[in-house]
Amino acid sequence: MDMLQQLQAQAEQVEVLHVQGESTKVRFESNSLKATQVEETSGLAVRVIKDGRLGFAASSDVTATGKLMTNALESAAYGDAAPFMFPGFQAFPEVACYDPTIAELSIPRLVEIGQEIMAYLREADPEGMVSVELQRRVERFSLRNHAGADVAMMRTPFSLSFGVDRIKGDDVLMVYDMQGATLWEDDFMAPVRRVAEKLQLAQQIVPLSSGRMPVLFSPPGAVALTYPLMLGLSGKNVVKGVSPLARRAGEAVFDHCITVIDDATLPGRFSSAATDDEGVPHRRTVLIENGVLQGFYHDLKTAARAGVASTGNGSRSLFTLPDPAPTNLIVSAGETPLADMLAGIKEGLWIEGVLGLGQGNIISGAFSNPLALAFKIENGEIVGRVKNASIAGNIYELLRHIGATSCETEWVYQGLNQPYILLEDMNIIAKG
Amino acid sequence: MHNQILAALKRSQADYTEIRLEEREFTSVTFRGRELETASSVIDAGGVVRCLCRDGGWGIATFNNRDNLADRVEQATQCARAAKSENPIELEPIPIVEDHITVTLGRDFRGITLAEKKAVVESYNGLLLGYSDKIVDTVSRYHDTFSKITFANSEGSFIEEERPMVVLSCMATARDGDNVQQAHESYSKLAGFEEVQGREALAESAARRAVELLAAESVTGGQYPVILNSNLAGVFIHEAFGHLSEADFIYENPAAREMMVLGRRFGPDFLTVFDDGSIPGLRGTHKYDDEGTPTRRNDLIRNGILVGRLHSRETAAKLGEAPTGNARAVNYRHAPIVRMTNTAIAPGATSFADMLKDIELGIYACDAYGGNTELESFSFSSGYAYMIRHGQLAEMVKDVILAGNLFATLQNIDAVGDDFEWRHPGGGCGKGGQAPLPVGMGAPHIRIQNVVIGGK
Numbered sequence: 001m002d003m004l005q006q007l008q009a010q011a012e013q014v015e016v017l018h019v020q021g022e023s024t025k026v027r028f029e030s031n032s033l034k035a036t037q038v039e040e041t042s043g044l045a046v047r048v049i050k051d052g053r054l055g056f057a058a059s060s061d062v063t064a065t066g067k068l069m070t071n072a073l074e075s076a077a078y079g080d081a082a083p084f085m086f087p088g089f090q091a092f093p094e095v096a097c098y099d100p101t102i103a104e105l106s107i108p109r110l111v112e113i114g115q116e117i118m119a120y121l122r123e124a125d126p127e128g129m130v131s132v133e134l135q136r137r138v139e140r141f142s143l144r145n146h147a148g149a150d151v152a153m154m155r156t157p158f159s160l161s162f163g164v165d166r167i168k169g170d171d172v173l174m175v176y177d178m179q180g181a182t183l184w185e186d187d188f189m190a191p192v193r194r195v196a197e198k199l200q201l202a203q204q205i206v207p208l209s210s211g212r213m214p215v216l217f218s219p220p221g222a223v224a225l226t227y228p229l230m231l232g233l234s235g236k237n238v239v240k241g242v243s244p245l246a247r248r249a250g251e252a253v254f255d256h257c258i259t260v261i262d263d264a265t266l267p268g269r270f271s272s273a274a275t276d277d278e279g280v281p282h283r284r285t286v287l288i289e290n291g292v293l294q295g296f297y298h299d300l301k302t303a304a305r306a307g308v309a310s311t312g313n314g315s316r317s318l319f320t321l322p323d324p325a326p327t328n329l330i331v332s333a334g335e336t337p338l339a340d341m342l343a344g345i346k347e348g349l350w351i352e353g354v355l356g357l358g359q360g361n362i363i364s365g366a367f368s369n370p371l372a373l374a375f376k377i378e379n380g381e382i383v384g385r386v387k388n389a390s391i392a393g394n395i396y397e398l399l400r401h402i403g404a405t406s407c408e409t410e411w412v413y414q415g416l417n418q419p420y421i422l423l424e425d426m427n428i429i430a431k432g
Numbered sequence: 433m434h435n436q437i438l439a440a441l442k443r444s445q446a447d448y449t450e451i452r453l454e455e456r457e458f459t460s461v462t463f464r465g466r467e468l469e470t471a472s473s474v475i476d477a478g479g480v481v482r483c484l485c486r487d488g489g490w491g492i493a494t495f496n497n498r499d500n501l502a503d504r505v506e507q508a509t510q511c512a513r514a515a516k517s518e519n520p521i522e523l524e525p526i527p528i529v530e531d532h533i534t535v536t537l538g539r540d541f542r543g544i545t546l547a548e549k550k551a552v553v554e555s556y557n558g559l560l561l562g563y564s565d566k567i568v569d570t571v572s573r574y575h576d577t578f579s580k581i582t583f584a585n586s587e588g589s590f591i592e593e594e595r596p597m598v599v600l601s602c603m604a605t606a607r608d609g610d611n612v613q614q615a616h617e618s619y620s621k622l623a624g625f626e627e628v629q630g631r632e633a634l635a636e637s638a639a640r641r642a643v644e645l646l647a648a649e650s651v652t653g654g655q656y657p658v659i660l661n662s663n664l665a666g667v668f669i670h671e672a673f674g675h676l677s678e679a680d681f682i683y684e685n686p687a688a689r690e691m692m693v694l695g696r697r698f699g700p701d702f703l704t705v706f707d708d709g710s711i712p713g714l715r716g717t718h719k720y721d722d723e724g725t726p727t728r729r730n731d732l733i734r735n736g737i738l739v740g741r742l743h744s745r746e747t748a749a750k751l752g753e754a755p756t757g758n759a760r761a762v763n764y765r766h767a768p769i770v771r772m773t774n775t776a777i778a779p780g781a782t783s784f785a786d787m788l789k790d791i792e793l794g795i796y797a798c799d800a801y802g803g804n805t806e807l808e809s810f811s812f813s814s815g816y817a818y819m820i821r822h823g824q825l826a827e828m829v830k831d832v833i834l835a836g837n838l839f840a841t842l843q844n845i846d847a848v849g850d851d852f853e854w855r856h857p858g859g860g861c862g863k864g865g866q867a868p869l870p871v872g873m874g875a876p877h878i879r880i881q882n883v884v885i886g887g888k
Contacts, residue, residue, distance in 0.1 A: 030684035032518040035490035036511040039765070042496050059475040060496045071473045078550050080468040107514045129685050167687035170839050172808045240465055240569045242605050242612055319474050356811035359802035360833055363605075364612045366650075368886035370811040370835035388809075390835050392653060392886045429653045431836075431884045 003046065003065055008146050010073060013049035015086050015145040017277070018042075018062075019318055023137035026110045028118055030129050036107050043318040046072040047086075054082035058319050084304035088147035092274040092281035096267035101184040102156035105136045117192050121164050124196035128164035128173075135159050141277075149279040157182050157270060159414065162192065164199060173385070175199055175352075175373060177220070180414035183268030194410075198352060198373070206376050206384035208430040214348035214403065215391070215426045216341060216377065219410035221351035222421045224369055226331060228362040228395050229260070233287050235298035235313070235324045239305040242363055244396055245293055253293045255402040257334050260288040262297050264312065264327035270414040271327035278314035278322050285311045299324040331418035334405025341404050341422050343380040349428060350375040350382060354391070368392035389430040398423055433498075437584045440501035446483035446491070446509045448523060449586040452722065453479040453498060454764040456579035459541070461549050463557040463572040471550050478764040483508040484523070489515030492767050519684055524748035524755050526589075526725045533593040533719055537624030541576040541598060544625050549574055552628060553600075556635040560604045563639035566646060568612075569605035572635070574598075574628060589724040597621070597715075597870065599858040600628040602635045606642035613648075613830065615641035615815060616801070618858030620715055620870065641816055648828040651817065651885055657794040658834065658883040659787050662853045664800050664814055666873030669705055670775050670861070671803035672810040672838045673698075677707075677732045677740070678758070678770040678863075679747035689751075696738045699842040702780045705733040707742055709757055709773030714854055714872035716773035720757070723768055727757035744770045762866040769864050774872030780848025787847050787879045794820040795885060797832050811835045833886040841880060849876030 007014040021041040027034050045058035046068055055076025059068045114132045121130045135158070142152040163176025175198050177191050217225060237243035245253060264271055264282035275281050278300050286294050298306065299314035299322045315325035342350075354369035370390040375382045403422035411417050437451050455477045462469040478496040481504045485491070491512025493504045541549070557572035579595040601618035617638040621627040660668055675681070682688040709717055709727030720726055723745050730740050743751070744759035747770055759768035788796075799815030817832040818825045853874060860868020 026515070030519070032684070033489060033515050034517060035492055035767070036515045037492035037494070037767075038507055038511060039494045040496065041494075056470060056472040057474060058472075061475055061477040062496070064475050067475060071475075074546055075472040078468070078471045078546050107511070111514065111516075127687070129688075165685070165688075167685065167691055170691060170808060170837075172691075172806065174806050240605075241607065242569050244610055244612065319476070321470055321472075355806055355809060355835070356802065356804035356813065356833070359804065359811070360813040360831060361612070361614055361801075363614065364610075366831055368813070368831055368833040370809060370833075370884075370886070372806050372809065388835075388837060388884070390653075390811075390833075390884060390886045392831070392833070427653070429884065429886060431655065 003069060004144055004146065007046065007048055007069060007072070011048040011050035011076065013086050013146050015047040015143065017045040018142045020140040021137060023135055024107055024110065025133065025135040026107060026114055028114050028130065028132040030131070031118065031122060033111060033114070044068060045318055048072050048076050049082045050076040052081050053077070053079035055079045056321050060318065084300040086145040086147050087149055087279055089149055090281055093265050095265050095272050095274045095282060097155045097182040097272040099156050099183045102136050102158045103138050110134045110136065113188065117162055117189070120189065120192055121162065121196060125164055125166060125199045127168070128166040128199065130162070130164050132162040143279045145279065151275050151279045153274055155182050155273060158184065160188065162195065164195070171205070173202055175202065178413060179411065180270035181268050182270060182272055201375055201382050202373065202385040204384035205387060208376055208386040208389055208428070210428060210430045212425050212427050214345050214422060214424045216345065216348065216350045217421045217423070218350065218352050219418050219420065220353055220412045222418050223357060223412060223416065224354045224367055225395050225399065225421065226416065226418060227358055228365050228367055230326055230329065231363050232365065233260070233296050235296040235302035235306060237363060238296050239302050244365055249293050249295055251293055252291045254288060254291040254399040256291040257402055257405050258288055258291050258399060259332035261286050261330045261332065262311070262313065262326050262328070263330060266328050269328040276312040276314040277316045278310070280310045280312040280314060282312045282327065297324050297326055327415065329416050333407050333409045333419045335407055336404040338406040338408050338420050341406055341420060342377065345377045345380060348377045349386070350377055351391070365394045365396040367395070386430070389428055391426060391428060393426060433582065436501050437582065440505045441584060441586050443502050444483065444505045444509060444586055446512055447486045448484040449505055450482050451479065451501065451584050452761070452764060453582045454579055456577055458575065458577040459546065459549060461553045461574045463553055463570065465569050466561065468550070471546055473546070479504070480764045480767060481505050481508040482767045483512040484521060485509065485512040486520065488513040489517035489521060490767065491515055494765050521746055522749040523745040526745060526755055528588045529591060529720065529724055530589065531591045531719070535594045535596055537596055539625040541625040542578055556602055556631065559632060559635040560602055560639045563636065564606070564643045566606045566608055566643050567604050567639055568607040571603040573601045583722065583724055585724060591720055591724055596623065598623060598625060598628050600631055600634070601858045602638040604639045604642035606646050608646045611646055613642050613645035615645060619856055620858040621856055622715060622717065644828055645816060645830050648830040650831045651795065651829040653886055655882050656885055657791050657879065657881050659794065659796045659820070659877055659879045661798040661877060662851070662875050663855055663857070664797055665777055665875035665878045666855050667800035667803050667812060669777050669875060670772060670871065670873050671805045671812060673705060673842065674707070674772045674775045675805055676838065677742055678772070679741045679743045679751060680770040683747040683750045692738065692741065694738055694740070697736055698733050698738050699736045699845055701736045702848050703733055703736050703842070703845055704731065704778035705776070706731045706778060707758070707772050707775045711774055714774045715856060715870040716872040721759045721768065722761045723759040725755045725757045725759065727773060730756045742770055742772065744768060760869060762869045766866050769866065771863065771869055772861065772871050774854070774874065776854070776874035777848065777876065777878060779850055779852035779876050781850055782847040783850055784877050787849065787877060788820060788825070789823040791820045791823060795829070795832060796820055796825055797834060808838050810838060835884045835886060841883065844881045845878055846881055847879040849878060852876040
């Protein structure tokens with residue numbers, strides 16, 4: 001008798017998750033291939049609802065099923081009331097997230113790709129130290145519950161991260177990027193070329209004085225703005241009463257050019273899949289439309305608390321209970337070409353990245369960060385890199401009035417797609 | 433398992449082979465607000481084989497299923513052959529050790545019921561919620577882990593070790609209209625359940641501070657003299673300086689080596705910084721690191737001068753220095769990399785009162801929300817802070833984020849306190865995808881001139 005049946009005899013609701021993964025990774029450090037790695041993972045996680053109470057247990061030893069079931073039932077004996085039901089069988093969308101090209105990538109081929117990336121970056125900056133990491137992974141996910149859900153999925157996440165460190169005296173420059181997808185992209189060099197361009201622009205260091213000025217956030221730089229927003233849109237932070245957006249659905253909370261969509265059904269993106277980690281079908285969820293708050297992203301539990309349906313954003317690792325998390329998050333493109341945005345800036349700042357993302361009281365929308373990589377703009381052109389400057393503000397004030405968003409967008413941090421965002425008047429603190 | 437490990441090592445074709453197996457069980461109890469989020473136990477077991485081939489590089493295999501260790505060694509050896517490194521890898525010799533380290537816990541948490549663990553967390557959570565009607569959300573968390581780790585390498589070392597840990601953390605969120613503030617306290621020891629009992633003061637302090645922060649104004653950005661409390665000074669030295677002294681950052685980078693050349697002046701004469709993985713009772717303490725090197729005290733800055741750095745066997749061999757016992761892995765999913773253990777600013781001679789009295793306008797910054805460095809640049813946010821006016825502590829301020837350049841900032845330290853403390857925070861350090869690694873931090877109060885404070 002399998003675990004699902006055995007536990008069904010002892011609890012009203014049961015869910016069994018089985019994950020298996022196999023990956024290979026190659027790592028280049030300091031301009032040289034350093035290590036290759038193979039990884040095999042497997043594990044079981046069980047949720048039960050017994051006498052209305054939720055219990056959970058997990059094990060990476062798939063043979064320890066007896067202990068796993070005992071732990072789950074003990075956990076339920078002390079658990080809180082579960083406000084939700086595991087979903088039954090549901091039709092789910094076809095989502096492309098498995099690619100044999102990725103599954104079959106060999107270690108020698110990964111090494112070759114890494115060498116191509118490294119060679120390109122070394123040529124772009126002969127004084128820099130290049131690091132590259134590539135990982136291909138095949139994931140098998142199967143979830144069954146007492147209500148009849150029976151999901152089996154395979155995904156092939158491929159991730160690529162690379163960067164260049166350049167040290168001249170006491171000046172340290174770090175430029176890097178991280179990309180990921182589940183379908184193979186032939187032009188894997190596109191983000192590498194972008195990093196090489198940034199290295200060129202960063203050659204010259206120019207002074208900057210403190211003051212108010214227009215600031216152009218590039219897609220990676222704009223994460224400083226969208227990260228607090230991601231927390232504010234979390235159904236969990238809403239039901240806990242800590243999101244500043246709670247109870248404001250239907251209100252114009254931002255400039256009309258801001259539209260934010262969560263969509264795990266996009267083909268081939270890093271978080272794309274047919275269902276979430278609770279067996280709820282994935283879908284496209286409009287969170288903010290033309291500045292007006294439409295709703296939040298939820299898992300089963302927060303949705304039940306909020307009295308709405310799960311948006312299919314239940315996300316978990318083997319050893320943790322699900323929590324709502326964005327999947328592929330899209331901040332919609334605007335109408336202005338980047339070149340026009342840049343041309344309109346007489347004196348301002350282009351922000352590529354900040355330090356300390358997420359630190360401080362960001363649930364309130366407040367952020368305050370030193371700039372990791374930023375360029376000075378004069379008369380519509382980048383004139384060089386600035387150092388020792390910092391920005392601060394609150395997104396719930398700043399995003400009410402946006403200068404423009406670009407028609408170009410980029411994928412950043414694997415799961416986020418967004419345009420360049422121009423804020424016309426920000427306070428910049430510069431030292432030296 | 434002992435014999436299987438030895439047999440697998442013996443059959444290895446690689447120049448160097450190590451096997452690390454880990455079995456752990458951990459229990460977590462988490463309350464969020466009035467709701468119990470988790471009360472559960474999990475089982476985690478797995479291993480890692482790491483091989484070095486002189487005509488290749490490092491090959492690594494990680495796994496959950498620990499049968500067929502010899503096959504895992506073969507897999508890792510093939511990986512090592514595929515990793516054609518341009519820079520040859522050597523390992524600095526270390527003593528061969530056979531050791532079996534067991535621990536005796538005051539109250540062994542493995543024998544304590546989930547009900548009792550839940551009751552303890554529930555009582556702290558009740559204190560948070562009951563402190564004020566302004567407290568709208570809490571996270572109260574208990575976590576224990578008991579790991580059994582077996583390490584063996586092809587040179588003949590064989591170490592078995594038990595590693596216990598308990599963690600308690602309390603976070604309070606206070607809200608007044610649109611004003612939302614959070615405060616956090618945590619405590620952790622490599623010890624038994626008794627360490628998380630009787631910690632009511634920790635919960636109360638998180639609740640009190642969250643409510644106090646509601647009334648605090650945002651700090652005005654600018655440059656100030658700043659006094660850091662022991663907690664924040666510890667995080668500062670860890671983040672801003674400690675990571676630069678990890679030799680894997682410099683060992684293959686001539687420009688970085690030049691920047692971190694031994695003998696360079698980094699700070700004033702009264703500044704001494706060290707890392708020591710051998711001090712009993714601290715979070716980053718182990719008898720051996722994850723390559724089997726004994727841990728020890730390593731001075732990094734002595735009287736303002738850079739005198740040392742942290743090594744693995746590989747970085748030590750490359751730089752012709754001695755291994756320091758700093759190769760650590762967060763778990764069996766990873767090979768060891770150079771990490772800190774317990775890092776500290778040694779005590780100085782200035783009292784806190786003397787540091788305060790000649791500051792006309794400054795900031796007293798306490799605790800850390802988080803920190804981040806990109807080598808020479810750092811940023812971290814204080815949990816709470818006060819203005820200093822006319823030599824005295826004045827009103828509380830919020831959103832205090834310190835930023836700066838490491839070299840300039842260390843030179844700007846103009847007082848080191850006489851009130852040294854080791855801290856036992858519950859968080860951990862992250863590097864190279866390995867987090868949270870338990871580390872210890874220690875410092876007295878320190879004063880720094882001309883610190884950039886972010887602000888609107």
